[in-house]
Amino acid sequence: MKAIKYIIFLLLIFFIGFAIYVAVQPNDYAFNRSRTIKAPTSVVYDIVNDYKEWPRFSPWIEQDTNAILSYEDKTSGINAGYAWEGEILGEGRMQTLKTVSNKAIEQQIDFLKPFESTSKIHWTFEPTQDGTKVTWAMAGEQDFMTKLYVAFSGSIETNTGPDFERGLYKLDSIVQADMKKFSINVEGITQHSGGFYLYNTASSKMSDFKQKMQEMMPIIGGYALTNNITMAGKPFVIYHKWDEENDAVIFSCCIPTTSKMTSSEANILTGQLEPFKAVKTKLRGDYENLKESWDQTMKYIAQNNLELIESGPMIEVYLTDPMSTPNPANWITEIYLAVN
Template sequence: MGVIKWVIRIVVLLMVIFVGGAFLLPKETNVSRTVLMNAAPEVIFPYVSNLQATQSWSPWLDRDPDVQLSFNDVPEGVGAAMSWQSDHPQVGSGNMIVIEAQNARRLVTALDFGEMGTATAFYDLVPVGEGTSVTWGFTSDNGNNPMFRWMGLMMDGWVGPDYEKGLNNLKALVEGA
């Protein structure tokens, strides 16, 4: 009987450490990547502000060529929306809508991944000499969910490489145009 009590105490202690430790972690997760492109912001911006155009450089569509995409009737800019459905675990299902678009300089989208939560993604295009520094990133509020806070520690490793690949795909597309 003493062994069972000892095991229960260890399990309770580990749970307290897991939950309590989560509240020491950041409430917000931020991931971003930046690539310098040899093109003007006005050349690059249509590839991010028109959600249908993102199909030509998205890092996720290669993973599941059978992903189901749908778009609303707003072609680009604020109000443009896209939803996707995939059985592939690295693609998943969700939707996004453009909530801010600033003159070939900044685009912000609201993302909804269903049970996996919500996030805000952005593209910042900053002229640098004759090129453009393009930053693609996202911010997610992990709330008070201990599991989401722990997962937030891994998001940079999970999403960062995809953002790098997408930006490099976009770079090849706009520099080749």
């Protein structure tokens, strides 16, 4: 009998001691994970700020594919939110409390089942030389039940940190995939209206063409702005020679104008396009897909028994500005090839 009492006494001491140990654990927690994603900051921010995108990169929804999601009021911006219910995830909801465009997002996550708790989520987006540094942070308070849970299962960071790392990895993957999306539409025969334009001309190796064009286009555009010249449309490039065999391209960077202009600089000239019959193709996507766009245009010309005018205009019109449209998947380019 004394032995039983002694055992009970020892167990009581153990439970009291363990309860004290649990009670004196930190009352709050905080941790974060970061990853640099090679993408414009606004592209990454827009995906994270839209709850409809979360199933694509959420590590928890990946674990519970049968979870039921419901979006509350709106899916992005302040007060946007979504709720979930699943066998693995339990029940909970998340709401956006504050946003600073392209810089930060503050959210609150409420777990309802299997136990109740509330945490704050903080995202930051920092432009870097290599892209965007994304930091995903979580902080909250630990009540006695939470402390008891982590005493057996490990800290919240130990359990949740790997999920954050997985989520950032998946976010990186979907951002890269989204930026590579493109579509090519050969619209067929059209009539290009022609018109006056200002231009500068250069030749380069084909491998240097993109860099050279990026240097020349701002010069011609800046001249137009400095001299209050009204632009009659979007900037374009005219290809005069494209010689893959000799690795050479001759081209002009152009700004359309409403009338014939007189240039005060020797390297900026005035030209005029006469109206011409053309096959038109529209590319939505990165400029890396232009070669395929040209190939499809040439294929269309051959299949429809049209004749390419070798000395005729070959034009790329850039309807979007990469500075104001950072996602390459949204860039729009039109190609016009003169035909008979």
